[in-house]
Amino acid sequence: MEISSLHIENFRSFQKSEFNFSPSYNIITGKNSTGKTTILESIYLASSGKSFITSHLLNCVSFNKQYFFISLIFQDSLRGKNINILIGNGKKEIQLNHKKTKGFFEIIGMLPVIFLNYKVVDIIKGSPEKRRNFLNHWLIFTDPTYYSELSNYYTLLYQRNALLKNMDISRELLSILSNKIIPVGRVIQQKRKEAVSSLNDIVQKNFYKISGKNVKIEFIYNSSPTEKLLKNGMENAEIQRKRTLFGPHLDELEILMDGIRVREFSSLGEAYSIAFAMRFAEKESIKGKRGEEPILLMDDFFSDLDETRRENVLRMTEDGQIFLTTLNLNIIPKDVLDKAKIISL
């Protein structure tokens, strides 16, 4: 999988810019606020329909402009494809190969992209939602029906929670929604469990490559069973608390290193190394399932890893297309620089 070109218009600080990329390393360099992260953001948006900076895509429209436009050409194992995104006041048009689509859901899953920045450590140190997001992202790119199942689950959850907030609640409607949401929740939990069961060995191996340390890393998927929604008395508890009390939106992925919970006890460097090991495991799994490398976006991640770990992480990125941003080209190993296309802003 590789992106050959990107055209952006009125996207944050870019008025109109065109970039052509190398199928291997692309190193985007420039002083602070020259737009390095913005380029990665536009690629990520074409992959996921989201920004990793804002939850309001309209914030990406350049100040004093009415819309932004992104056009991206990429190549999968079969052929070239084009995604066009136009978003502005009252406008949202997503095109695939110059044909209008009904929305982002038609393109999500097509262009596998893994984004890494300093926040990667949130997978380890952050709330359970960050670990669920990790699993969701992974499954969206390896399981063709997961995204629609997840969207369906969240639509039902939204409806159910809205109902539970009602003063005059219809028990019949609540029970209808329970019966609808339970099987969808079960499918999601089953898929996440299967994905997690394949993590242990590969993350351990990747952690060794990054840190040189041989430790035992275990993943335990604790699911909050949706079936419990039908348990006696549960509806009353939910009406009192005004929300859905069981389901995959509350699941937790527990991570242990030599038997110790990493969320509480790992050092920041260890947490970074495990987090990178997990994202690289995701990368390998996407490659295994789809037969093509996902694209790696790495935003100035270097500061929290020592030099050895930083080089080890870079060594693990040798296959596929990679976008790196950095303030300082001197910290990139020479052999990587020699292979790379340098984009200076």
Ligand SMILES: Nc1ncnc2c1ncn2[C@@H]1O[C@H](COP(=O)(O)OP(=O)(O)OP(=O)(O)O)[C@@H](O)[C@H]1O
């Ligand atoms: N909607 C917008 N319209 C215009 N400019 C914007 C908008 N949103 C952000 N900017 C500006 O875009 C500039 C580029 O930001 P970006 O984060 O891409 O820079 P960067 O090169 O990654 O910087 P750093 O080295 O500090 O990480 C910033 O000066 C920011 O204020």
Ligand SMILES: [Mg+2]
């Ligand atoms: Mg930046």
